[in-house]
Amino acid sequence: MKRKNIALLLEYDGSRYDGWQRQGNTDNTIQGKLEKILEKMTGVCQEIHGSGRTDAGVHAAGQVANIHLDTDMDEKEVQNYLNRYLPEDIRVLQARVVPERFHSRLWAKEKTYTYYIDMDEKSSVFRRKYVYALGKRLDVNAMQQAAGYLVGTHDFAGFSSNKNKKKSTVRTIKDIRLQVSGSSLTVTMTGDGFLYNMARILAGTLIETGLGKRTPDSVKDVLESGDRQAAGFMAPAKGLFLESVAYEPEIFLLNKGDGETVR
Amino acid sequence: MKRKNIALLLEYDGSRYDGWQRQGNTDNTIQGKLEKILEKMTGVCQEIHGSGRTDAGVHAAGQVANIHLDTDMDEKEVQNYLNRYLPEDIRVLQARVVPERFHSRLWAKEKTYTYYIDMDEKSSVFRRKYVYALGKRLDVNAMQQAAGYLVGTHDFAGFSSNKNKKKSTVRTIKDIRLQVSGSSLTVTMTGDGFLYNMARILAGTLIETGLGKRTPDSVKDVLESGDRQAAGFMAPAKGLFLESVAYEPEIFLLNKGDGETVR
Numbered sequence: 001m002k003r004k005n006i007a008l009l010l011e012y013d014g015s016r017y018d019g020w021q022r023q024g025n026t027d028n029t030i031q032g033k034l035e036k037i038l039e040k041m042t043g044v045c046q047e048i049h050g051s052g053r054t055d056a057g058v059h060a061a062g063q064v065a066n067i068h069l070d071t072d073m074d075e076k077e078v079q080n081y082l083n084r085y086l087p088e089d090i091r092v093l094q095a096r097v098v099p100e101r102f103h104s105r106l107w108a109k110e111k112t113y114t115y116y117i118d119m120d121e122k123s124s125v126f127r128r129k130y131v132y133a134l135g136k137r138l139d140v141n142a143m144q145q146a147a148g149y150l151v152g153t154h155d156f157a158g159f160s161s162n163k164n165k166k167k168s169t170v171r172t173i174k175d176i177r178l179q180v181s182g183s184s185l186t187v188t189m190t191g192d193g194f195l196y197n198m199a200r201i202l203a204g205t206l207i208e209t210g211l212g213k214r215t216p217d218s219v220k221d222v223l224e225s226g227d228r229q230a231a232g233f234m235a236p237a238k239g240l241f242l243e244s245v246a247y248e249p250e251i252f253l254l255n256k257g258d259g260e261t262v263r
Numbered sequence: 264m265k266r267k268n269i270a271l272l273l274e275y276d277g278s279r280y281d282g283w284q285r286q287g288n289t290d291n292t293i294q295g296k297l298e299k300i301l302e303k304m305t306g307v308c309q310e311i312h313g314s315g316r317t318d319a320g321v322h323a324a325g326q327v328a329n330i331h332l333d334t335d336m337d338e339k340e341v342q343n344y345l346n347r348y349l350p351e352d353i354r355v356l357q358a359r360v361v362p363e364r365f366h367s368r369l370w371a372k373e374k375t376y377t378y379y380i381d382m383d384e385k386s387s388v389f390r391r392k393y394v395y396a397l398g399k400r401l402d403v404n405a406m407q408q409a410a411g412y413l414v415g416t417h418d419f420a421g422f423s424s425n426k427n428k429k430k431s432t433v434r435t436i437k438d439i440r441l442q443v444s445g446s447s448l449t450v451t452m453t454g455d456g457f458l459y460n461m462a463r464i465l466a467g468t469l470i471e472t473g474l475g476k477r478t479p480d481s482v483k484d485v486l487e488s489g490d491r492q493a494a495g496f497m498a499p500a501k502g503l504f505l506e507s508v509a510y511e512p513e514i515f516l517l518n519k520g521d522g523e524t525v526r
Binding site: 011012013059061080083084088089090091121122124125126128130 | 274275276322324346347351352353354384385387388389391393
């Protein structure tokens with residue numbers, strides 16, 4: 001049997017899970033579900049490496065993970081096997097044999113998160129589990145201005161829940177896009193990496209700016225002080241999606257028509 | 264207090280309901296939920312008239328209903344009151360005061376149903392409750408040909424579960440559109456009216472045609488014989504949406520951006 005390093009492109013509804021990362025006994029995580037099935041498939045227990053953790057309740061449209069397997073199955077067979085045994089809220093969109101040394105987290109060049117807000121009290125019934133129903137109008141121009149200060153290379157310590165100050169908290173946010181369609185507002189954030197809870201705290205800070213609870217300039221102080229207390233609240237997990245993880249060269253050729261159109 | 268005839272544009276996730284039409288004691292229907300709240304609002308129990316029934320498990324993106332109320336509330340206040348007390352899987356998209364004689368069913372000119380099929384075994388995790396995951400490829404050309412025979416004014420008795428042969432079973436299907444995007448196939452059906460279970464049986468018959476289990480021509484025999492047994496199976500409720508109900512003149516000016524975009 002040949003040893004293969006297989007990368008998986010994953011989609012999941014995080015609603016009923018305790019996030020990506022495996023936990024001891026009471027395991028109810030995406031990583032845990034995948035490893036259990038892969039163990040059944042190969043007979044050996046191996047770790048699957050995710051591009052990063054997603055919090056409890058956070059969704060993924062394009063999470064990437066990789067695992068080394070001794071199997072005669074080809075890419076498509078691995079994908080089908082997993083989809084057959086995975087619950088209906090986790091799906092493998094694509095599987096690819098990648099170079100031996102490929103690591104989904106260490107090789108990730110860029111990540112994109114999307115945060116979905118509905119300015120109505122009630123969101124589309126079909127989207128209700130995937131959007132934060134705010135129920136208030138937002139000043140998108142003020143949010144845009146604050147977003148402008150956040151883009152770039154900064155110390156984002158103030159925008160993270162991580163207490164561990166040993167590791168560097170400097171990250172580069174390449175783009176923050178705000179799109180309004182009717183009552184829905186979408187915040188798309190792209191960067192070379194995101195600290196623990198960073199995407200949700202950025203979203204929460206932008207929301208407070210849009211509500212006029214803080215000035216656009218105030219985010220500059222947070223970047224300078226690195227004070228978590230000075231930043232905004234942590235927006236609810238249900239509105240956040242890990243949209244995509246970029247590699248060079250790209251490893252997945254996703255059929256965009258697949259699983260992308262929802263009513 | 265002025266008596267008003269108020270029309271509601273409704274959206275609902277039918278997954279956990281026994282359909283539109285109120286039922287005796289153990290009531291778990293859309294109509295029942297609405298009437299209970301309107302009774303609390305006005306103090307009087309009145310019937311709300313739907314444009315038509317939707318089966319248990321069938322969804323609606325644009326159901327229309329109307330009710331006569333004695334209230335000082337304006338349209339927006341009625342909408343907000345209902346949305347405040349309705350469960351999160353039923354939403355009023357718009358409320359409008361309409362002419363005294365307006366009746367959502369009797370005045371309906373045209374209805375559009377959409378049936379969502381995924382040709383993969385597993386559909387998008389975010390759409391899983393709103394699509395029939397078929398797991399087989401379909402011959403869309405054969406389906407298109409069968410659809411061509413169905414369009415027009417015919418006796419659709421064979422495409423209905425309704426045993427009552429007293430009422431006319433002649434209907435006019437104005438259009439059946441098939442759209443493929445990746446693994447998803449959407450069947451959009453527009454007609455002046457649909458018999459009991461007709462939309463689901465039309466979808467099921469087209470699916471059997473796409474699977475090669477029956478010839479496109481075979482639907483002609485069903486139209487001629489009126490034999491339910493000759494038609495296809497009744498496609499699962501979860502894939503069906505009552506998309507819209509048309510009136511002349513139109514009564515709703517829906518902001519299409521609202522609640523229409525889902526990831």
